[in-house]
Amino acid sequence: MEKNKILTKKEMKRLFKNAKKQDNFLYVLLLISYEYALRLNEAVNLMLIDINFKKMQIKIKNRECSIKQISPEIALLLKEYISTIRTTSNKNEKHLFLTSSGKPINHDVIRSHLEKCLKKSKINKIATFYLIRRTKIHLLIEEVEMDCGLKTGLIDDD
Numbered sequence: 001m002e003k004n005k006i007l008t009k010k011e012m013k014r015l016f017k018n019a020k021k022q023d024n025f026l027y028v029l030l031l032i033s034y035e036y037a038l039r040l041n042e043a044v045n046l047m048l049i050d051i052n053f054k055k056m057q058i059k060i061k062n063r064e065c066s067i068k069q070i071s072p073e074i075a076l077l078l079k080e081y082i083s084t085i086r087t088t089s090n091k092n093e094k095h096l097f098l099t100s101s102g103k104p105i106n107h108d109v110i111r112s113h114l115e116k117c118l119k120k121s122k123i124n125k126i127a128t129f130y131l132i133r134r135t136k137i138h139l140l141i142e143e144v145e146m147d148c149g150l151k152t153g154l155i156d157d158d
Contacts (some may be wrong), residue, residue: 008137014121028081037136042127046096
């Protein structure tokens with residue numbers, strides 16, 4: 001297995017496709033995490049009150065608190081996800097991502113689901129959440145370089 005590499009765009013598509021088939025929570029978690037280049041802890045600690053559908057914003061809490069705009073597509077996906085995970089037994093839980101038993105999701109559960117999804121996607125890379133974040137940042141830098149006709153040296157050409 002390869003370590004400390006990024007995923008290609010094709011691999012990301014396969015990962016999202018398989019995550020959507022495998023587990024709705026994983027798909028939403030990966031999509032949100034990829035879109036906002038979240039760290040695992042930032043994703044795990046997202047609360048329902050961090051999402052403001054009226055202002056179309058999501059609050060990301062890390063060392064500092066940042067507000068990110070959410071697209072209509074992400075907002076719709078989040079609304080659908082929230083409506084499907086909330087039952088009478090867990091409606092008072094404040095975390096966004098819950099286990100099937102209605103408890104807040106933990107790092108080990110996410111890693112396990114990600115590992116299974118990478119295998120089903122035929123991606124031979126070590127399952128770390130950082131892989132998703134690093135891929136997003138790499139592709140953003142690549143996009144800026146292409147848009148500006150720059151070569152910053154931040155992206156390896158190997």
